[in-house]
Amino acid sequence: MRDDQAVIQELVRDSSFIFTGTVVELSVSTVANLTPRDNFAAVRIDRPLRSDPALGDLRGRLATVELLSRGELQPDEKAIFFTVNWILGGGIAVREVAHLNAQQEDSVAAEVARMPERHLADRLTDAALVVVAEVTRVKPTPFDISWRNAPQWAAASLGIVDVLRGKPPQNATVLFPTSGRPTWALAPRLTKGQRAIFLLHPPGDRPPLPEEDNLVPSQRFIALDPADVQPESARMLIERLLGEGPSR
Amino acid sequence: MSVVRVVNITPVELSEEVDLAWQPSLGVNPANPDKIVIVFHKTPPGNVGYWYSSDRGQTWQLVSQPGDQADQSVGLGTSGVLYWAIALTPTETTVNLEVLRTADLLNGPFTQIDNTPVRTEFDQPYVHAFSYRPPMPPDVDKLYIGYLDRSQNIWHSMIATLDVCLDAKAASPIFTPVVLNPRPIVPPQDGYEVRPAAHSDGTVYVAYKGYTVPYNGVTETVFTNIVVARDDGWGSGGFKDLTDPDGKAGRIVRPNVRIFDGPTTFLGNQRLNNDLSIAVDPTNSDKLYIVWGDNANSNYTLRVRRSLDQWGNYGGRGNHWSGDLLTVDNAVLACLAINSDGRVGFMYQKLVANKWETHFQRTTDNTGTNWDDIILARTKVPTNVTADYSRLIAVGRDFYGVFPAWNIPNPANYPATPATASNPNGATFLRNTTKTAPWELRGTGATINTPINPSVDPYFFMVAEDGPAPPTNLTGIVDG
Secondary structure, three states: OOOOHHHHHHHHHHOOEEEEEEEEEEOOOOOOOOOOOOOEEEEEEEEEEEOOHHHOOOOOOEEEEEOOOOOOOOOOOEEEEEEEEEEEOOOEEEEEEEEEEHHHHHHHHHHHHOHHHHHHHHHHHHOOEEEEEEEEEEEEOOOOOOOOOOOOEEEEEEEEEEEEEOOOOOOOEEEEEOOOOHHHOOOOOOOOOOEEEEEEEOOOOOOOOOOOOOOOHHHEEEOOOHHHEEOHHHHHHHHHHHHHOOOO | OEEEEEEEOOOHHHOOOOOOOEEEEEEEOOOOOOOEEEEEEOOOOOOOEEEEEOOOOOOOEEEEOOOOEEEEEEEEOOOOOEEEEEEEOOOOOOOEEEEEEEOOOOOOOOEEOOOOOOEOOEEEEEEEEEEEOOOOOOOEEEEEEEEEEOOOOOOOOEEEEEEEEOOOOOOOOOOEEEEOOOOOOOOOEEOOOOEEEEOOOOOEEEEEEEEEEEEEOOOOEEEEEEEEEEEOOOOOOOOOOOEOOOOOEOEEEEEEEEEEOOOOOOEOOEOOOOOEEEEEEOOEEEEEEEEEEEOOOOOOEEEEEEEOOOOOOOOOOOOOOOOOOEEEEOEEEEEEEEOOOOOEEEEEEEEEOOEEEEEEEEEOOOOOOOEOOEEEEEEEOOOOOEEOOOEEEEEOOEEEEEEEEEOOOOHHHOOOOOOOOOOOOOOEEOOOEOOOOOOOEEOOHHHOOOEEOOOEEEEEEEEEEOOOOOOOOOOEEEOO
């Protein structure tokens, strides 16, 4: 059984559903249409540690866990289950990634709580420019009909107040989606007068940029992840993370 | 008399789900319509799998699959094999089309079966699976995947393309991409809907839009031909069997149709220019119906037309088209299917008094001008943009469909399925709801008494002809 922090960090990253649970019965299924198998275990969820918020209150619910190997867990045994979602409906079935001793519960919970910070660190690592700035102007680009899920970019001009990383060009501009389509639902939307810390990334091949935005490529950035726009109150955290370097 | 089932497919386990369901698609096993699959597009990272029913839509299970999935569409063969075309975004900067196959809808595994080079620039896949029953078993699954291909042209052009696979159950299926539009390129060229429809005699039709004038961003207007192409050998001949008087493959059913498509032309938060569907009569491949939406007049209007040309007629089948048989103003999400009686089904959503009404209409005779009308849902216009498409499939005499709608569980919202003691919400809700007014979604466990914010959910429906063995537990009965 593995228990070091690096392993926990990796398991948390790779598991969509993590919980402390107690094995109720082996080789059974609690899910409609799912035939029992030798490597199944019915597990009572004692404490959800990471789960889809849409699942609501899971405490006391049974889940069928497809174990990596049978024989490692016995009825009434408690463990932390690192799993990925499998079936939701007519019960809950998940596939095991790993399990750890239940005594590691607080360490796992702490690592789950650190996920937003680790994600922010990843975004900082990838950012070409990190600045405190104010949006001085927002201008839509021509409507893009060529792609159904086109971002419908708008260009936000930044008045840079302070630089936390990189060398900003004279006229830094951030392209952000205005489309209401699901693809862009989580992307930050910028408004004139908005002051924040911006994690700016160079555009890639996708999503395609506006054809006629008249922007100098070196001045053009994107910010598509919710973590790419941070309140100024996060400055101490960001400076600390920038000082620590890549998170992994 | 017909019987109707309307089911909000979100299971009780996901009672606190608040995402937007988008572009739903549906597959039904033609040999066993108890087996149904629905996919749709959700707010990332919510696109994680497909929804499976083994009891003809009464209950549903989300089967998770890895990957960040965007646009997607499904089809099922008679052997129960699922074909799933997905726009996968393995990184923030790429999007790939993959065609996956599995014979086990709960356990997988999935096999990627498309053998063409990875298509990295495409949009809006649409799956049409057709199981052909030869004199000697087993059935052969023909698979047609329509999409817009942008990899063959300049960056911002998109070309209506149909992948043809003549034996999708083979160990190594062969996919042949067919570029449909032979007419001059007019950026951005072709419309989003590429819609195939196959018949057991080997005839395959495909409807698509070929733009005729470059997009005008000021007037937010598209001008497009509505085109139907035909192939008489399961698609193996490149869809050149129906020609237009201009000498090119593909009959222009209606030239230079005007459609508004821009940031200010939404209808009830639905974007226009998504409405093209075609259906062929399973009893007679001469008979086909088409529907499209246009702004020829002041309103956005759906127009249903048909072709009845027979073999040997000048120009062949699909050459002559009727005028409008049925028009519906201010309506979107149009889709057609024809059942084994030759009866045409037509589903759409119509904006009425600032609500979306989901209608299902069927022809009541052979004129094509007389239709009944079942209102499946009458729901609030969502605050965010919704949908684009829905899907309708006929199996035997029955129709199966999926549509997106605002999910308030008020029985008044579901006119075709009146409330009963056992089903107080009218439509069947699997997720937790109140059973009396105030009509609310509810959480689970500790939050069972907490209202959950409404959102757009996918709804399954079926309309069954009253027959010797009607499906069980249907939720409503309507005159048809």
